[in-house]
Amino acid sequence: MNYRHWTAAVAMLACALAVAARADGSGDPAAASSENGKYLDKDGNPTFKVQADGTVDWYTYSGFRRYHSECHVCHGPDGEGSSYAPALANSLKALSYSDFTNIVTNGRKHVDTANENVMPSFASNTNVMCYIDDIYIYLRARANDAVPRGRPPKHEHKPDAAESAETSCMGTN
Amino acid sequence: MRRLAILTTSVIAFMAWQGVPVRAADDVATLAKDAKQWVMSTGDFANTRYSTLDQINASNVGKLQVSWTFSTGVLRGHEGAPLVIGDVMYLHAPFPNTVFALDLNNDGKILWKYEPKQDPNVIPVMCCDTVNRGLAYGDGKIFLHQADTTLVALDAKTGQVVWSVKDGDASKGETGTDAPFVFKDKVLIGVSGGEFGVRGWVSAYNVKDGKLAWRGYSEGPDSDTLMDPEKTTSLGKPVGKDSSTSTWQGDQWKIGGGDTWGWYSYDPALNLVYYGSGNPSTWNPKQRPGDNKWSMTIWARDLDTGMAKWVYQMTPHDEWDYDGVNEMILSDETVNGQARKLLTHFDRNGFGYTLDRATGELLVAEKYDPAVNWATKIEMDKSSPDYGKPVRVKSMSTEANGEDVNSKGICPAALGSKDEQPAAYSPDTELFYVPTNHVCMDYEPFKVSYSAGQPYVGATLSMYPPQGQSNMGNFIAWDNKAGKIVWSDPEQFSVWSGALATKGGIVFYGTLEGYLKAVDAKSGKELYKFKTPSGIIGNVMTYEHGGKQYVAVFSGVGGWAGIGLAAGLTKPTDGLGAVGGYAALSNYTALGGTLTVFSLPSQ
Numbered sequence: 001m002n003y004r005h006w007t008a009a010v011a012m013l014a015c016a017l018a019v020a021a022r023a024d025g026s027g028d029p030a031a032a033s034s035e036n037g038k039y040l041d042k043d044g045n046p047t048f049k050v051q052a053d054g055t056v057d058w059y060t061y062s063g064f065r066r067y068h069s070e071c072h073v074c075h076g077p078d079g080e081g082s083s084y085a086p087a088l089a090n091s092l093k094a095l096s097y098s099d100f101t102n103i104v105t106n107g108r109k110h111v112d113t114a115n116e117n118v119m120p121s122f123a124s125n126t127n128v129m130c131y132i133d134d135i136y137i138y139l140r141a142r143a144n145d146a147v148p149r150g151r152p153p154k155h156e157h158k159p160d161a162a163e164s165a166e167t168s169c170m171g172t173n
Numbered sequence: 174m175r176r177l178a179i180l181t182t183s184v185i186a187f188m189a190w191q192g193v194p195v196r197a198a199d200d201v202a203t204l205a206k207d208a209k210q211w212v213m214s215t216g217d218f219a220n221t222r223y224s225t226l227d228q229i230n231a232s233n234v235g236k237l238q239v240s241w242t243f244s245t246g247v248l249r250g251h252e253g254a255p256l257v258i259g260d261v262m263y264l265h266a267p268f269p270n271t272v273f274a275l276d277l278n279n280d281g282k283i284l285w286k287y288e289p290k291q292d293p294n295v296i297p298v299m300c301c302d303t304v305n306r307g308l309a310y311g312d313g314k315i316f317l318h319q320a321d322t323t324l325v326a327l328d329a330k331t332g333q334v335v336w337s338v339k340d341g342d343a344s345k346g347e348t349g350t351d352a353p354f355v356f357k358d359k360v361l362i363g364v365s366g367g368e369f370g371v372r373g374w375v376s377a378y379n380v381k382d383g384k385l386a387w388r389g390y391s392e393g394p395d396s397d398t399l400m401d402p403e404k405t406t407s408l409g410k411p412v413g414k415d416s417s418t419s420t421w422q423g424d425q426w427k428i429g430g431g432d433t434w435g436w437y438s439y440d441p442a443l444n445l446v447y448y449g450s451g452n453p454s455t456w457n458p459k460q461r462p463g464d465n466k467w468s469m470t471i472w473a474r475d476l477d478t479g480m481a482k483w484v485y486q487m488t489p490h491d492e493w494d495y496d497g498v499n500e501m502i503l504s505d506e507t508v509n510g511q512a513r514k515l516l517t518h519f520d521r522n523g524f525g526y527t528l529d530r531a532t533g534e535l536l537v538a539e540k541y542d543p544a545v546n547w548a549t550k551i552e553m554d555k556s557s558p559d560y561g562k563p564v565r566v567k568s569m570s571t572e573a574n575g576e577d578v579n580s581k582g583i584c585p586a587a588l589g590s591k592d593e594q595p596a597a598y599s600p601d602t603e604l605f606y607v608p609t610n611h612v613c614m615d616y617e618p619f620k621v622s623y624s625a626g627q628p629y630v631g632a633t634l635s636m637y638p639p640q641g642q643s644n645m646g647n648f649i650a651w652d653n654k655a656g657k658i659v660w661s662d663p664e665q666f667s668v669w670s671g672a673l674a675t676k677g678g679i680v681f682y683g684t685l686e687g688y689l690k691a692v693d694a695k696s697g698k699e700l701y702k703f704k705t706p707s708g709i710i711g712n713v714m715t716y717e718h719g720g721k722q723y724v725a726v727f728s729g730v731g732g733w734a735g736i737g738l739a740a741g742l743t744k745p746t747d748g749l750g751a752v753g754g755y756a757a758l759s760n761y762t763a764l765g766g767t768l769t770v771f772s773l774p775s776q
Contacts, residue, residue: 065617068633069456073300073368076740077635083250083735083764084302111293116249116268120297125627150635151579151615170622 024143025095037159038133045097046133048141054154056147058162061155063138064147066131070122078149079142085117092136092143100136104128130169201311201355202441204258209717211257214307214352215595216673216714219503220438222597223674224715228722229773230677234691234701237771240723242706243281245271245766250710250731252593253307253352254671255768256315257716258329263310266766267731268296268303268320274332277718285332291321295343298626300368301733304350304710306436306593311355312380318349318362324376326360326383336383340364340376345625347371354437356446356476359386363433363448367496370428370454370629373468375437375446377479387479391431391450391467392417398467398481399474405481406533408561412484420464420489428623429461430454431468435498436595440514443531445473445482447503447516451496456587457618457631458572464489469497471518471526473533483533488522489562492571493547493616494587494632495522500595503530506603508654517653519596519607521589522563524551527653535561539656541591541649542609544584544639571618571632579617579633586614586636588667588733595712596651599674602694604659605651606680608668612636612645612742637742643756645738648672648682648690650697660697666758669734670726671712683709683726685734686761689769705769708762710734721772729766730758 023029031039031049037058041047049057067079074085081087092100107121122128128135141147204212208225216222229237245251249267256263261284262275269291274284296303299320309316314326314335322341325334340362341347346369354361359377367373373391378384389399394415402414418426431450438447450472453465469488474481488495502517516530523545527537538551547570548563567573574580588610596607614636621631638645646664651657670683679691679700685708691701708730715724730739741757 065619065633068635069619069621069630070628073628073630073736074297076736077742078740080740081759082737082739083731083759085736087740107297109293114248116293116296116303118293118296120294122627124624126624127621127628127631170620 024093024140025099026097026140029140029144029146036161037156038161046137048137048146050141050146054152056141056152056155057137058156058158059134059137060141060147061152062131062162063134063136064152066127067135067138070128071135079139080149088139089142092139097136101132104132126170130166210259211254211714211716212310213256213354214253214309214712215436215438215500218356218439218441220436220500220595221502221504222595222672222712223599225676226715226717226722227675227677228717229675229679229724231679231693231700233773234677234679236773237691237701237703237724238774239703240770240772241281242770243275243768245273245729245768247271247729247766248764249729249766250302250304250735251727251729251766252304252710252712252732254712254714254727255725256308256310257718258310260718261329263308263315264768265305265308265317267305268299270305270317270319272308272315272317272327272332274329287317287327287332289317289319289323289325291319292343295320295348298343298346298369299348299350299365300628301736302731304732306350307352309353309355309360311360314380316353316355316360318351318353320348320350322347322349322364324353324360324362324378324383338378338383338385345369345371346627351434352436354439355380356439359476361437361446363435365432365434367430367432367451367454368628368630369626370430370623371432372427372429373432373450375433375448375474377476389474389479389481391433391470392421392426392429394418399479400481406483407485408533408535417466420466422462425461428454428629429465429468431470433498435593436500438501438503439476440503440530443514444476445530446476447471447473447501447530449497449499449501449518451498452491452494455621455629455631456494457576457621458490458492459576459618460620460631465491469495471497471501471516471528473530485528485533485535485561487520487524487526490572493583495520495589497521499591499593502596502598502605504598504600504653506654508536515653517598517605519591521585521592522547523585523590524563525651525653525656527656537653537656541607541651541658542585542611542647544611544613545590546582546584571616576619577617579615581615582613582640583616584613584639585610586612587616587634588612588636588737592669592733594669594710595671597672597674597680599680599694601676601678604694605653606672606674606682606694607649607651608670608672608682609647609649610645610667611638611642611647612667613639636737645742648692648697662692662697662699665756666738667734669710669732673713673715673724675715681713681724683711683713683728685709685730685738685758687728689713689726689771703771706767707765708735708758723770723772725768725770727766727768730762730764734758
């Protein structure tokens with residue numbers, strides 16, 4: 001690599017770091033609007049909302065619960081990673097909402113002589129797919145240090161929209 | 174007669190290439206009596222993990238030093254221990270389940286290596302890391318239980334496949350992590366997958382040709398569980414017809430868990446095999462009403478037929494993921510002046526059980542960690558309808574508190590007061606040496622739906638050390654007749670390494686930071702420690718070669734410990750905004766599988 005390329009690479013890295021400092025993989029996480037209790041950023045991606053007294057939106061709370069049922073046996077508590085799978089609280093600093101849903105839905109493999117990382121497809125798993133936004137919102141909050149480790153102590157009421165979406169998605173099973 | 178012929182042939186083959194002294198029979202039972210070898214993962218049929226070697230002892234263990242090391246080239250968690258048969262050491266690795274044969278006469282030169290080709294899609298259906306707990310030896314063959322449930326018999330001399338069978342279906346979440354066990358003419362394996370709704374079973378294959386001899390399920394009709402309604406007993410009484418299915422709602426037993434991924438022990442005189450079955454699926458107790466038999470159960474099965482002689486369910490209708498798979502250690506001791514054949518078991522639920530292994534009579538059941546709080550005791554009054562059952566504390570009951578309620582401060586955590594890491598028993602001290610976890614949890618069950626090959630968990634949990642304490646583990650000495658802790662050495666992290674006791678008056682174990690430790694068997698006083706390349710979740714073993722005693726252990730952090738503790742635990746009492754987290758294991762150690770072998774310096 002010659003000097004010119006180095007400069008370009010360093011400049012790009014600096015740029016990436018600058019962006020990372022005030023946003024995650026989906027950009028600015030600030031809630032710009034809400035739809036039936038679910039918050040969206042300015043680009044329409046699902047996001048978290050944490051009030052001054054620590055009360056979190058329903059989806060952040062629900063995502064905490066679903067993450068610690070479906071994801072933490074590989075990815076460790078609170079999105080902090082394990083000896084087995086990466087820390088998603090870090091990963092979401094770079095992954096966008098669509099990256100995230102794509103990987104969860106289709107899985108991802110990284111298997112070679114040095115790596116044996118396999119993320120399965122959860123497309124047929126209603127326990128994950130019915131709550132994919134919840135899990136994303138929780139991890140997005142963790143990626144931005146908006147909620148500390150552990151169980152969010154207070155949360156907003158479960159919106160009617162969440163209740164009906166859950167019922168229709170999970171079925172009667 | 175046929176069996177004798179087979180044995181004779183293999184003895185000749187065995188002697189021909191190893192040049193070992195002539196033996197009466199190449200029978201694992203005979204080989205296991207030779208302390209110079211380590212022929213099965215648990216040391217002996219009784220699972221004592223005790224060795225009569227005493228060259229390394231309490232007076233000189235402080236001088237121990239590293240003799241040699243070997244890297245498996247695999248980064249995942251390394252459980253289990255190598256075998257030593259004659260002049261050859263056999264090592265296993267986590268996925269891809271590489272097997273190495275090392276020549277102890279030639280500085281550990283690799284005699285052969287076997288690496289199975291497995292579909293990597295098995296990796297994510299292995300709850301809690303791609304571990305493997307070791308190999309078995311018998312009839313001139315090395316047995317490997319692969320992640321994808323294939324049981325393969327390798328020629329011990331060449332590594333060539335003699336036979337291979339597929340025991341389960343990984344696409345349904347059925348996976349292999351446990352070590353095979355060779356008892357007489359059979360090789361036994363269990364199955365993992367309690368977090369995927371896999372109904373557990375034990376398979377017994379013929380050592381000779383890999384033909385299935387019998388398979389006994391943990392749940393289902395009597396024809397599946399291999400129970401006789403009249404002859405199979407539980408706490409002295411016949412279990413009755415369809416004792417399993419009658420304790421489940423509808424067909425739920427078909428996805429009911431009760432997996433069998435622990436260790437197996439065997440009493441040749443009684444011809445009984447002992448093991449435990451794991452948690453019922455899901456972790457949400459509300460979704461599976463009933464006692465959920467025979468999950469969470471100690472099993473005694475006839476080796477030849479698989480028929481259950483007796484069963485004892487420790488935690489009916491589990492509400493906390495207290496898998497019953499931990500090892501069953503067999504000892505012959507005198508209780509109240511009477512010689513008894515005992516079985517001692519340290520359950521995930523925090524109680525240490527002592528039973529009569531011939532009859533299944535419950536003799537002792539006491540907490541082996543004082544922190545245990547989900548039950549006050551086990552009911553020992555034989556006239557009580559609740560005889561043998563835990564007396565539960567209502568506030569800790571996730572069933573009573575219900576779905577979507579967070580039950581707090583339950584001890585032990587789902588990791589159990591002890592997990593698969595096996596304890597050791599010394600007949601010299603008549604004490605059990607137990608590696609333990611000292612961790613509590615919050616547990617919130619909620620509704621989940623089943624999908625084949627997908628996680629089927631249904632509870633959120635967070636873990637932390639008991640209130641006011643910072644140590645997450647203890648290494649204890651236990652009196653199984655009195656049901657009492659004799660001494661207890663606190664450890665910063667859970668002790669996730671199998672113990673080894675020796676006639677030298679010492680006990681060895683490993684720690685999650687990576688220390689191999691030797692302590693005095695009588696007092697627990699630390700006599701030696703050495704920090705290996707990675708955290709230890711493997712089991713310590715010993716052997717003698719060329720007149721010298723060696724002690725060996727795998728390091729290579731991972732498993733449940735690596736997942737639960739890598740990032741550190743959250744602190745439940747932390748208020749809003751406080752940054753929680755007890756010591757993170759990742760600050761102490763990193764990945765990588767290595768065998769470290771110790772010996773005393775040459776004079």
